[in-house]
Amino acid sequence: MPDLATVAFYVIAVLLVGSALAVVLLRNIVRAALFLALFFGLAAGIYVLLNAEFIAIVQILIYAGAVTVLVLFAIMLTRNAMTSSNANPFAGQWWLAGIICVVLAVGIIYAVGSSTMAIASASAPANLVNAGDAGGSVVRLGQLLYSPFDYSYVLPFEIASIVILVAIVGAIVIGRED
Amino acid sequence: MVTLNAVLVLGAVIFCIGLFGALSRRNAVGILMSIEIMLNAVNITLVGFASAFVHHGTLGGRLTGQVFAIFIITVAAAEASVALAMIIAIYRRRNTIDVGHINLMRW
Numbered sequence: 188m189p190d191l192a193t194v195a196f197y198v199i200a201v202l203l204v205g206s207a208l209a210v211v212l213l214r215n216i217v218r219a220a221l222f223l224a225l226f227f228g229l230a231a232g233i234y235v236l237l238n239a240e241f242i243a244i245v246q247i248l249i250y251a252g253a254v255t256v257l258v259l260f261a262i263m264l265t266r267n268a269m270t271s272s273n274a275n276p277f278a279g280q281w282w283l284a285g286i287i288c289v290v291l292a293v294g295i296i297y298a299v300g301s302s303t304m305a306i307a308s309a310s311a312p313a314n315l316v317n318a319g320d321a322g323g324s325v326v327r328l329g330q331l332l333y334s335p336f337d338y339s340y341v342l343p344f345e346i347a348s349i350v351i352l353v354a355i356v357g358a359i360v361i362g363r364e365d
Numbered sequence: 366m367v368t369l370n371a372v373l374v375l376g377a378v379i380f381c382i383g384l385f386g387a388l389s390r391r392n393a394v395g396i397l398m399s400i401e402i403m404l405n406a407v408n409i410t411l412v413g414f415a416s417a418f419v420h421h422g423t424l425g426g427r428l429t430g431q432v433f434a435i436f437i438i439t440v441a442a443a444e445a446s447v448a449l450a451m452i453i454a455i456y457r458r459r460n461t462i463d464v465g466h467i468n469l470m471r472w
Contacts, residue, residue, distance in 0.1 A: 192367070193367050196367045196371070197367075200371075200375050203375070203379065204375075204378055204379060204382065207379050207382045207383065207402050208382055210386065210398055210399070210402060211382055211383070211385055211386035211390070211399055211402070212386075216392055216394060216395055219395060219398060220394075220398065223398050223401065223402075226402065226405070227405070230405050230408070230409065233375075233409055233412075234408075234409075234412055236367075237372070237412050237413055237415075237416040238416045239412045239415065239416065239431050239434070241431070241435075242408070242412060242431055242434050242435065242438075245435065245438055246408075246438070249438055249442055250401070250405070250438070253442065254401060254441075254442065254445050257445055257446065257449055258394060258397065258398060258445075258449070260449075261394050261397075261449040261452055261453060262394055264453050264456070265394065265452065265453065265456045265462050275391075276390060276391055276392060276395065277389045277390065277391065278388075278389050278390070278391050278464075278465060280389075281388075281389035284384075284385050284388035284389040285385060285389070287384070287388065288381040288382070288384050288385040288388070289381070291381055291384065292377055292378060292380075292381035295377035295380075295381075296374055296377055296378075299370055299373045299374060299377065300370065324428065324431070327427075327428055328428050328431055328432070328435075331428050331429075331432055332432060332435070340432050343436060347436055347439045347440070350439070350440065350443055351439060351442070351443050353443075354442075354443030354444070354446055354447050355443075355446065357447050357450070358446040358447050358449070358450035359450075361447065361450040361451055361454050362449075362450035362451075362453050362454055364457070
């Protein structure tokens with residue numbers, strides 16, 4: 188009898204793959220963007236199950252909140268761009284892309300199944316959520332990101348904030364109307 | 366019980382779905398959405414590794430996967446904002462966002 192977290196993982200995984208397929212395959216780009224919001228929310232569920240509460244919250248805030256709205260705005264501003272060629276949303280060589288993707292997927296899954304690292308830890312499970320250490324990883328993650336005394340990722344963090352600043356200014360300059 | 370293998374296979378499948386969209390979509394916004402799916406697949410893989418090896422190594426080593434996921438989210442947000450600004454700029458100038466028609470730099 189599988190426990191509740193395992194059942195939740197597999198249910199979310201199936202829904203996640205389904206919504207990803209909907210994003211990629213739907214003809215109507217607005218519907219695809221709304222399925223993208225569903226995809227981001229379900230991915231946050233996977234993160235919660237894998238003991239990454241902070242990443243789940245960031246996922247909801249940034250992806251489901253900001254990126255989805257950004258994509259919907261872009262679709263709205265380029266509303267009638269694809270009407271003339273609305274018949275087929277895929278490029279002419281989509282079958283070639285399909286072959287490449289299937290080959291890559293089979294290769295990765297074969298590599299996962301046969302690598303010594305995955306086999307060694309196949310019995311040691313990915314730690315699904317347990318009530319004992321709820322909220323524990325957020326504190327440790329904060330120390331690992333910011334701590335000026337211990338081993339931490341302060342310098343990459345500051346560089347990331349500069350990257351964000353440059354991207355914001357660049358987006359304003361590129362998107363400016365003149 | 367969910368093994369590390371299950372998480373890795375999930376990440377691989379979602380990555381390849383996103384790759385198919387990025388290679389075959391004609392709408393530039395659709396390509397961008399597919400790239401976001403691919404980045405999320407990589408994040409799932411990294412978080413899966415972080416939670417599978419939570420009892421190994423030092424404090425710094427245990428949560429490195431989650432830190433990498435945070436940096437990927439940061440860079441993905443920056444990339445999305447710049448790419449959407451470029452798509453809107455191209456739309457203003459060329460009146461299309463079909464990547465088959467944006468072929469000025471094609472050899």
